[in-house]
Amino acid sequence: MSLRDSIHQRSEQLLEEIISIRRHLHQYPELSFQEVKTAGYICSLLEAWDIPYRKGIAGTGITAFIRGVQPEKKLVALRADMDALPIEEKNTFSFVSSNPGVMHACGHDAHMAALLGCARILKEMSGQFDGTVQLIFQPGEEKLPGGALRMMEEGLFSEREPDLIIAQHVDPELESGVLGFRPGAYMASTDELYFTVTGRGGHAAMPHKITDPVLIAAQIIMALQQIVSRKGNPAVPSVLSIGKVTAAGATNVIPDQVTMEGTFRTFNEPWRAEAHNLIRSVSEHTALAGGGSCECTILKGYPVLVNHPDYTASAMEAAIQYAGEKNVVPLDLRMTSEDFAWYSQKYPAVFYRFGIKTPGKPAQALHTAGFSIHEPALAQAMGAMAYITLHMLKK
Numbered sequence: 001m002s003l004r005d006s007i008h009q010r011s012e013q014l015l016e017e018i019i020s021i022r023r024h025l026h027q028y029p030e031l032s033f034q035e036v037k038t039a040g041y042i043c044s045l046l047e048a049w050d051i052p053y054r055k056g057i058a059g060t061g062i063t064a065f066i067r068g069v070q071p072e073k074k075l076v077a078l079r080a081d082m083d084a085l086p087i088e089e090k091n092t093f094s095f096v097s098s099n100p101g102v103m104h105a106c107g108h109d110a111h112m113a114a115l116l117g118c119a120r121i122l123k124e125m126s127g128q129f130d131g132t133v134q135l136i137f138q139p140g141e142e143k144l145p146g147g148a149l150r151m152m153e154e155g156l157f158s159e160r161e162p163d164l165i166i167a168q169h170v171d172p173e174l175e176s177g178v179l180g181f182r183p184g185a186y187m188a189s190t191d192e193l194y195f196t197v198t199g200r201g202g203h204a205a206m207p208h209k210i211t212d213p214v215l216i217a218a219q220i221i222m223a224l225q226q227i228v229s230r231k232g233n234p235a236v237p238s239v240l241s242i243g244k245v246t247a248a249g250a251t252n253v254i255p256d257q258v259t260m261e262g263t264f265r266t267f268n269e270p271w272r273a274e275a276h277n278l279i280r281s282v283s284e285h286t287a288l289a290g291g292g293s294c295e296c297t298i299l300k301g302y303p304v305l306v307n308h309p310d311y312t313a314s315a316m317e318a319a320i321q322y323a324g325e326k327n328v329v330p331l332d333l334r335m336t337s338e339d340f341a342w343y344s345q346k347y348p349a350v351f352y353r354f355g356i357k358t359p360g361k362p363a364q365a366l367h368t369a370g371f372s373i374h375e376p377a378l379a380q381a382m383g384a385m386a387y388i389t390l391h392m393l394k395k
């Protein structure tokens with residue numbers, strides 16, 4: 001039996017168990033850097049499968065090693081994120097979240113389950129390959145500064161640095177079993193924007209006696225949009241959005257302050273730095289022109305996620321061998337962000353997608369209360385990751 005057929009067969013054999021693991025993880029979600037029970041559950045499985053591990057990295061992070069015949073050869077790291085989101089789940093199946101206001105709405109439960117299935121396969125095949133596979137179960141992908149950076153700072157690769165690091169992420173727009181790849185820049189950098197606009201409040205019917213921070217805030221929002229449309233190179237995708245405005249006034253009360261929160265995302269680091277300066281300058285000077293002031297704070301978040309071109313091409317080649325050409329597709333740029341980008345800035349990296357859309361049904365968007373996956377896709381996810389990993393170890 002060929003390697004491909006062996007992995008296909010084992011993936012199908014393990015599917016029921018991996019679905020059960022995914023359902024357990026889905027039922028007991030935990031927020032960023034609070035994944036204590038999740039980590040304990042993963043450790044119990046690694047122990048049962050005789051996979052040595054180290055825990056407590058960045059709080060709840062885990063790393064484990066599967067060593068081949070000649071472990072000193074190439075090291076390929078595989079990463080899955082563990083944290084859930086602050087969302088009240090609205091699904092009605094039997095394994096809905098048991099933690100009020102917390103839900104695996106970004107597929108991290110599927111990522112963990114697929115990596116565990118992949119680990120099980122690779123452990124069973126460890127006598128058939130050279131090199132080492134490092135498993136990474138990472139906390140806090142959803143919260144700055146991200147668990148990836150913290151795990152690296154706390155010695156994730158202290159034993160040995162990886163030759164390549166790989167991760168996969170669910171995609172509700174792709175049909176179940178389809179794999180998507182994009183070489184080069186793939187996901188945007190992300191920064192959090194915070195503004196405090198200060199004026200002088202008072203009676204809304206006496207605007208001549210106040211300095212209206214609500215009006216100033218509105219003018220700032222409009223002025224900020226010109227940074228992207230008039231200062232940014234149109235060839236570089238960028239987004240600047242204000243998603244929250246708080247003015248604690250009333251129908252007849254203008255408040256003293258307005259706060260705003262937003263995001264800036266792009267694909268070019270020099271432009272990113274320039275845009276930060278422009279955001280501060282535009283907001284502060286617009287407020288001054290209106291007679292008020294604005295304090296702008298920018299929390300620099302994840303960098304651009306860049307897939308190594310050669311390794312990504314090789315991963316696509318392996319994916320086609322495993323899943324068939326019709327089940328491997330190119331991906332578009334995404335303005336969303338991922339803390340896997342921290343790894344990609346330091347090591348050769350491949351970050352790809354696996355489809356989880358239920359056939360014949362509308363896609364369930366990520367980060368929504370009704371998000372769910374087509375669970376049979378987990379067979380493709382664990383099998384493809386195992387096959388791609390073995391392919392890379394041979395390169």
